[in-house]
Each structure stands twice: as structure tokens, then as C-alpha cells.
Amino acid sequence: LKGPAAAALVQRERGVGCGGFVGAADRSSSELLRLRAGLVYFPLCPPRLHDVPSQQLRPAPETARGLPGASAEEAGALGGRDRSPVFQGAGCQVYDLGDLKFTPVPNDELYNNLVKHPRSVGLASQVLADTVNEAVAAGHSCITIGGDHSLALGSISGHTRQYPDLCVIWVDAHADINTPLTTPSGNLHGQPVSFLLRELQDKVPLLPGFSWLKPCISRSDIVYIGLRDVDPAEHYILKNYGIQYFSMRDIDHFGIQKVMERTFEHLLGRAQRPIHLSFDIDAFDPVLAPATGTPVLGGLTYREGMYISEEIHNTGLLSAVDLVEVNPLLGASQEEVNATSNLAVDVIATCFGQTREGAHIRFDELPTPSSPDESDSEEQVRM
Numbered sequence: 569l570k571g572p573a574a575a576a577l578v579q580r581e582r583g584v585g586c587g588g589f590v591g592a593a594d595r596s597s598s599e600l601l602r603l604r605a606g607l608v609y610f611p612l613c614p615p616r617l618h619d620v621p622s623q624q625l626r627p628a629p630e631t632a633r634g635l636p637g638a639s640a641e642e643a644g645a646l647g648g649r650d651r652s653p654v655f656q657g658a659g660c661q662v663y664d665l666g667d668l669k670f671t672p673v674p675n676d677e678l679y680n681n682l683v684k685h686p687r688s689v690g691l692a693s694q695v696l697a698d699t700v701n702e703a704v705a706a707g708h709s710c711i712t713i714g715g716d717h718s719l720a721l722g723s724i725s726g727h728t729r730q731y732p733d734l735c736v737i738w739v740d741a742h743a744d745i746n747t748p749l750t751t752p753s754g755n756l757h758g759q760p761v762s763f764l765l766r767e768l769q770d771k772v773p774l775l776p777g778f779s780w781l782k783p784c785i786s787r788s789d790i791v792y793i794g795l796r797d798v799d800p801a802e803h804y805i806l807k808n809y810g811i812q813y814f815s816m817r818d819i820d821h822f823g824i825q826k827v828m829e830r831t832f833e834h835l836l837g838r839a840q841r842p843i844h845l846s847f848d849i850d851a852f853d854p855v856l857a858p859a860t861g862t863p864v865l866g867g868l869t870y871r872e873g874m875y876i877s878e879e880i881h882n883t884g885l886l887s888a889v890d891l892v893e894v895n896p897l898l899g900a901s902q903e904e905v906n907a908t909s910n911l912a913v914d915v916i917a918t919c920f921g922q923t924r925e926g927a928h929i930r931f932d933e934l935p936t937p938s939s940p941d942e943s944d945s946e947e948q949v950r951m
């Protein structure tokens with residue numbers, strides 16, 4: 569096990585005395601880092617849902633039950649196949665912390681004639697921050713399934729209450745770092761990072777609904793991977809504040825292996841600390857992830873996405889994951905929706921130990937023909 573953060577997680581797990589689960593943090597060690605995954609389900613941005621007549625919302629298919637949290641509105645985001653074996657195969661026990669329900673704030677007028685739904689997003693983020701805080705405090709690694717990327721306001725804020733020293737890996741086609749004063753669209757899901765960074769606070773106005781939010785990470789605590797659609801003001805911020813990023817061009821140039829190496833060197837080079845992974849499905853190429861709000865050509869391949877997730881798992885430091893912007897309402901067909909949601913599940917499962925080379929967590933040794941049949945009484949499956 570590597571470093572104090574991983575040790576702290578182990579200690580915490582032992583402290584609460586739960587025996588559920590199992591995730592191999594370091595395969596060379598016989599000791600397993602015990603993690604638990606908590607799962608928070610965050611519905612699509614309420615205003616978007618409200619644009620859709622309720623009869624168009626698909627009921628949850630049977631197959632969506634594998635991932636706890638699948639509700640009618642977004643069944644497609646999780647459906648397609650029963651996922652619980654995937655998590656069990658990776659050695660995880662999943663605790664569903666329930667869907668978060670939000671009531672849009674009435675008369676939620678534009679901020680500055682541009683920024684949409686500030687009070688609704690602010691309040692929802694506050695609720696999510698409290699929930700993530702509780703999940704992490706209880707010894708879980710917390711998965712938050714969105715919803716749009718504004719939810720990172722809440723998930724990262726809540727996570728930092730337990731781990732003020734955490735770092736963030738933001739995998740996305742977009743930097744999501746516009747301020748409310750530079751945003752071209754007025755969408756808060758294009759702005760969450762600006763609210764979170766301490767160094768940007770003199771550039772960020774106080775929005776109605778945001779008074780609870782305190783900046784909680786520094787510019788050196790975040791690394792972007794996959795950028796390819798960055799607004800001029802965002803590029804100015806990245807360059808002038810010295811924020812580390814690896815665009816798709818950098819991935820072409822260095823290769824994904826070098827990019828991950830440099831990411832970890834930047835974030836973990838001086839000290840091991842918990843990782844918050846904020847993964848936007850639009851980081852993938854639209855061919856792979858079509859059912860999303862702002863697809864951009866030239867994204868991650870499946871293999872690059874899985875490599876990122878495997879490498880993050882292998883650090884043993886993953887403490888929270890956001891998986892955002894899977895929007896089944898935007899798929900042109902059920903196939904597109906399934907492809908996008910299956911991809912999202914593969915990212916999550918890989919982050920928690922699913923590997924392409926196979927895993928031997930549940931397999932201790934091969935049976936031999938001469939073995940007596942008393943093996944029934946022995947524990948062959950370790951879970």
C-alpha cells in the first residue's frame with residue numbers, strides 16, 4: 569500500500585469494521601486495500617427534464633437494476649445489462665445512497681441576463697455536497713452519477729470536507745472553467761471549475777443560491793485530460809493560472825501512457841493524496857458516446873478511456889468519481905443510448921478494479937483432480 573492516504577483509507581475501513589468488500593490496491597501485496605463504493609444518483613438538471621413531457625420518459629427496464637440508483641428518468645443511462653456482476657467481479661460491494669430529489673426553485677431568474685437556473689443548481693449542489701461528505705465520512709469511495717457537470721460543484725465541495733488535500737483529475741472535452749462573466753452559453757455546467765478554484769475567486773461573482781459554496785481546490789490540484797473544445801477565456805485562464813492540462817493533441821503527441829505518468833507526477837509527485845475523478849462522457853469520441861449534450865469530434869478511444877481508468881485504479885488512491893453527461897434523451901436510437909451508457913459503466917467498473925487482462929481476486933488456486941471431495945467445506949471463493 570502506498571503512502572499515508574491509502575493507509576488512512578485502510579484504517580478508516582477497519583475502524584468501522586465492515587467486511588464487505590475487496591479491492592486490490594497493490595497486486596504485488598497480499599494485503600488488500602478494502603474500499604467500499606457508495607453511489608449517489610443525481611438526476612438530469614431539473615430544468616432539462618422539465619422540458620420533456622413525462623410520458624416520453626422511459627420506465628426503468630428490468631436490466632437496469634444491476635446498478636443501484638437506476639430510476640425511470642435515466643434508466644437508459646444505466647440499463648442494457650445487469651451490472652451487479654461487473655462490480656462483484658471487481659470485488660466491490662455497492663451501497664446505494666439513493667436518488668437525490670430536487671425541486672426546482674420557482675422564479676429562478678437568469679443571473680446577469682445570461683446564467684441559467686442559478687438558484688436551482690446552487691441548492692441541488694448544496695444537497696449533493698452534504699450527501700457526498702456523508703458517504704466519504706462513512707468510509708466509502710463515492711460514485712456520483714449525473715446529471716450534468718455542474719454536479720461537480722457539489723461532489724468536489726463535499727469530498728474536500730473530508731479530504732482538504734485531495735486532487736482532481738478532470739477528463740473532459742471541455743475545460744468547464746468559464747466564469748459567470750465569461751460564459752458564452754450561460755450554462756452552469758460549463759463553469760463549475762471556476763467556482764472551485766481559490767485563485768479565481770476575485771473573478772467570480774456571488775450568484776444567488778451559491779452563498780454556501782467556498783472555493784476548495786488550488787490551481788495546482790487539478791489536471792485536465794482530453795480537452796479539445798476550449799473557449800478563449802478558458803484558454804486564457806488555463807495559461808495564465810498555470811493549470812496543467814493534456815489536450816487531445818497532447819495525447820496524440822505523447823501517448824496516453826506518458827500523459828498518465830505526467831498527471832500522477834504533477835498531482836502525486838510530492839505526496840500521495842486522495843483522487844477525485846470527474847469524468848465527462850463527452851471526453852470519448854462521439855462515435856463511442858453519442859448520447860451526450862455537447863459532443864466534439866476527435867475524442868478518446870475506448871482503449872485510452874480504459875487505460876486512464878485502470879491507471880487511476882492502480883494508484884489505490886481513488887476516493888470519489890463523478891460520471892456525468894450521459895443523456896439518454898439525446899440518443900438518436902436505443903443503440904446509441906445503450907452504447908453510451910455501457911461505456912459509462914465500463915469506466916466506473918474499471919475505476920474500481922475491472923481489468924482488461926482479467927482479475928484473480930476471486931480465484932485462489934486451480935482445482936486438482938486428486939483433490940478429495942471435502943472441498944465443499946472449504947472457502948474457495950474469497951469475498
Ligand SMILES: [Mn+2]
Pocket residue numbers: 717740741742744757848
Ligand atoms: Mn464537462
